Amino acid sequence: MAVTAEQVADAMYDLVKEYQGKKKLKAMDLTHMMVERYGAEGCDKKMCKAAIRSLIDSDRCVYTYFGGSYIELPHAEGAAGGG
Amino acid sequence: MSETNGKGSATPMLDELEKGEWPSFVTQIKEMAAEKEQCQQLLELLERSYREKIGHWKHGGIVGVHGYGGGVIGRYNDLPEEFPAIAHFHTLRVNMPSGWFYTSDVLRKICDIWDEHGSGLTNMHGSTGDIILLGTTTDELEPTFKALTENDFDLGGSGSDVRTPSACVGPARCEWACYDTLDLCNDLTQTFQDELHRPAFPYKFKFKCSGCPNDCVASIARSDMSIIGTWRDDIRIDQDAVREYAENGVNIERDICGNCPTKCMEWDGHDLEIDNGNCVKCMHCINAMPKALRPGVDTGATILLGAKAPIVQGAQLSSVIVPFMKLEPPYDEIKDLAERIWDFWSENGKNRERVGEIMQRVGMGNFLEAIGVDPIPEMIAYPRENPYVFYEEYYEEEDEEAEQEEEEGAAVP
Numbered sequence A: 001m002a003v004t005a006e007q008v009a010d011a012m013y014d015l016v017k018e019y020q021g022k023k024k025l026k027a028m029d030l031t032h033m034m035v036e037r038y039g040a041e042g043c044d045k046k047m048c049k050a051a052i053r054s055l056i057d058s059d060r061c062v063y064t065y066f067g068g069s070y071i072e073l074p075h076a077e078g079a080a081g082g083g
Numbered sequence B: 001m002s003e004t005n006g007k008g009s010a011t012p013m014l015d016e017l018e019k020g021e022w023p024s025f026v027t028q029i030k031e032m033a034a035e036k037e038q039c040q041q042l043l044e045l046l047e048r049s050y051r052e053k054i055g056h057w058k059h060g061g062i063v064g065v066h067g068y069g070g071g072v073i074g075r076y077n078d079l080p081e082e083f084p085a086i087a088h089f090h091t092l093r094v095n096m097p098s099g100w101f102y103t104s105d106v107l108r109k110i111c112d113i114w115d116e117h118g119s120g121l122t123n124m125h126g127s128t129g130d131i132i133l134l135g136t137t138t139d140e141l142e143p144t145f146k147a148l149t150e151n152d153f154d155l156g157g158s159g160s161d162v163r164t165p166s167a168c169v170g171p172a173r174c175e176w177a178c179y180d181t182l183d184l185c186n187d188l189t190q191t192f193q194d195e196l197h198r199p200a201f202p203y204k205f206k207f208k209c210s211g212c213p214n215d216c217v218a219s220i221a222r223s224d225m226s227i228i229g230t231w232r233d234d235i236r237i238d239q240d241a242v243r244e245y246a247e248n249g250v251n252i253e254r255d256i257c258g259n260c261p262t263k264c265m266e267w268d269g270h271d272l273e274i275d276n277g278n279c280v281k282c283m284h285c286i287n288a289m290p291k292a293l294r295p296g297v298d299t300g301a302t303i304l305l306g307a308k309a310p311i312v313q314g315a316q317l318s319s320v321i322v323p324f325m326k327l328e329p330p331y332d333e334i335k336d337l338a339e340r341i342w343d344f345w346s347e348n349g350k351n352r353e354r355v356g357e358i359m360q361r362v363g364m365g366n367f368l369e370a371i372g373v374d375p376i377p378e379m380i381a382y383p384r385e386n387p388y389v390f391y392e393e394y395y396e397e398e399d400e401e402a403e404q405e406e407e408e409g410a411a412v413p
């Protein structure tokens, strides 16, 4: 299935939203999930990289760090609150 | 916020660290405390930690400025009501220039920026090599970044990304440099900007460039990819200068030849001879007689992989991946190698698994195959103690290779 980087970004965004508060996703997880969904032909690593960049640059997602780097929805700073 | 109540110092335990004839971080932070409430509270919180034997810092969350996934290390204290000035105390890693060359003007500029936007405390340099700006609030991150970029500085790496590459001073000041460490470091930094600012790896990846086996940036212990200058021709000898050392009292037999790890040198009282085929490039003789001996002229670097400090598992030094590589612009060979390694590691690495750990987990043989590097004797750190050899597999592999060559009609050596 041929998809554009923007479509991949939208699909990634939906996943991040779905998993928010349940499981933290890394750039690599999102890439794997997209390649699985669209097939390596339709959606390669380069496209996933562009999609992630667009998610971050458009402020739809942010990078966070909890022992490793994750991609999440923007929210009140993690360690600023309780835990 | 002071706990003195007029009865002396608020930080009696820290004050102990001001005694003695060496620099003291306590003295330095106290100097800033006069200007910055943050610094005073930082001292008092540390004193409290020393007293209670409890750390009061939390880590994580915020990681960068807009668009970046690294460069800022989020710090929060868990007693924000008592220590409000350091409720946030984030660290910025700022990418240093290759070899740490500055003008005094630019250093003043960095300090001015940090006086304005942060605690004023710096660490020049952290063991990552970066300029470390210690302690600011979330609100100040973007303004600090803006001021830094206006002065041609950028943030460095943190988190699961390419960490700020670093290099020894190399050919700028050091006659042993076997390649241009400064240029390679700068080139890698520029080439891998995306990998540096947008973390996509299982964990961190550090390049360190040392110009010769003295390894002044400790790359063999402190970087995932250690790029260590070396040579493959003969050590250059100035026999007159060797004799001069001898006349001036150097015991060449005992202190030079005797300390050569492979005993590949001979001194007959007049000439020094080196069996270069057995020299392991340890630098001992060259360091001991710098006027008489120099590395060869056919120079390049040995590429090693996998060093790390003990975090998930124990500490590890890098292992040889490529015994000798010429290093000249545009450095495609080393960049391709790094990208092949990242591909395999990103695909197969577990969360927080360093390259050195995945190498061990899958086995060196499998790892080399995956990144397309042929195993060779130079990769062996020491021979194994038992003679266990998989003969069958050996033959199969050779057969396969022979078949393939036939198919391709290849006469490639």
Ligand code: HEM
Residues within 6 Å of the ligand: B055, B057, B075, B089, B091, B125, B126, B127, B128, B129, B130, B132, B134, B204
């Ligand atoms: C139990 C407490 C702490 C532990 C276990 C700890 C551990 C570490 C480790 C393992 C690193 C190296 C990270 C890397 O390079 O990937 C590091 C770096 C660093 N830490 Fe901590 N840390 C602690 C507390 C603190 C505190 C309280 C501060 C400051 C308020 C701090 C400031 C820094 C800075 C600035 C660096 C970077 C230094 C450099 O790049 O050379 N740490 N810490």
Ligand code: HEM
Residues within 6 Å of the ligand: B127, B128, B309
């Ligand atoms: C007796 C006291 C201490 C000794 C002997 C000591 C020794 C060391 C040594 C040898 C290193 C490695 C330096 C390098 O590889 O360049 C190091 C790194 C470091 N130290 Fe200390 N240290 C002491 C106290 C502290 C304290 C009180 C702090 C912070 C509150 C601290 C923070 C750090 C950090 C952040 C690093 C860099 C870690 C990394 O990048 O892996 N140290 N220390």
Ligand code: SF4
Residues within 6 Å of the ligand: B168, B169, B170, B171, B174, B175, B176, B177, B178, B210, B211, B212, B213, B214, B215, B216, B217, B229
């Ligand atoms: S590693 Fe070698 S080339 Fe680099 S500064 Fe040290 S002695 Fe010089």
Ligand code: SF4
Residues within 6 Å of the ligand: B259, B260, B261, B262, B263, B264, B265, B274, B278, B279, B280, B281, B282, B283, B284, B285, B286
């Ligand atoms: S560099 Fe080291 S191994 Fe080589 S000749 Fe000198 S002392 Fe011996």
